[in-house]
Amino acid sequence: MIPEGTEVVLRVTAAGVCHSDLHVREGGFDLGHGRRMSYEERGVKLPLVVGHETTGQVVAAGPDAGEIDPDTHYVVYPWCGCGSCPACKDGNEQLCVTPGFLGVHRDGGYATQIRVPHPKYLFEIGDLDPTFAAPLACSGLTTYSALKKVEPTLKSHRTVLIGGGGLGLMCLQLIKALGGQAPVVVDIDPTKRAAAIEAGAAASVDPADKDAIAQIHAACDGAPMAAIDFVGAPATSELGFDVLGKGGTLIMVGLFGGATPWALPLIPMKSVSVRGSYTGSLSEFDELMTLVRTGALSPIPTRTWPLTQAQEVMDLLEDGKIIGRALLINDAEATG
Ligand SMILES: [Zn+2]
Ligand SMILES: [Zn+2]
Structure with a gap:
């Protein structure tokens, strides 16, 4: 994966499995009264890598991304907007009219690498365990x-x-x-x-x-x-x-x-x-990460599986069999 412009490519260290991923897999939502929202009709093209709760370390940065330390561990804010619509200009990229959310509209974290459009979406996790930090991007922020x-x-x-x-x-x-x-x-x-x-x-x-x-x-x-x-x-x-x-x-x-x-x-x-209430803004994520770095937030129960078992883990979540948060990781240290 070669980053362009302000893009940053990370090696994924943990990817949270969220209920929304099931909806992306299904292709949409039941709106009641016989109506349905379809991702396909909204311009989401397949194949697509889901996963919007991602941590990782930088492997490459585009020419306009600035200096980024490859040893720093980050959690990714995935609710990326267009940057120019009224919602984005108000700082509410999560409400963008033409969103480019990672794991929904663009490839996300169920992968060995993830492409992030700009370093402003990266938040240092310090000494936090990636399995604790990754879910902050959706379940924490939401x-x-x-x-x-x-x-x-x-x-x-x-x-x-x-x-x-x-x-x-x-x-x-x-x-x-x-x-x-x-x-x-x-x-x-x-x-x-x-x-x-x-x-x-x-x-x-x-x-x-x-x-x-x-x-x-x-x-x-x-x-x-x-x-x-x-x-x-x-x-x-x-x-x-x-x-x-x-x-x-x-x-x-x-x-x-x-x-x-x-x-x-x-x-x-x-x-x-x-x-x-739909996810949260970039500034709310900044507030949340500041709160978390104080040590005030206790971890929720988590369990990890190898990335290759993503489908099985999604099935378990669909059947209501996950307590706390399920995460996919790339190495053999999964607990699931
Ligand atoms: Zn989610
Ligand atoms: Zn926008």
């Missing part, structure tokens, strides 16, 4: 940006996290790092509920229980003011909406698919805000 949107109530109220997978556990650790109250985690899987309690959740609730909302209210000492839905299915967003107190905020993060199930009159009557 949860950080979601939490920033409910920051005013993080310390005064318990937050409800729906989905105890990689994102939910990362969010739990970030709430602790930000000094917030221990959250309540909702998940249908008893193993994930146990992992959430182990990680410090105030309570974990099975949404299939008839009194799930009453259980959440009891654990929150009243109706919560913030819920974050990391699943994004009709049933989870319905629970997130219904559980909130008046004036509360539901942040939608998960991309499972489907259409909204909310009672429309209750949106004004409860004065509920429903807000989407």
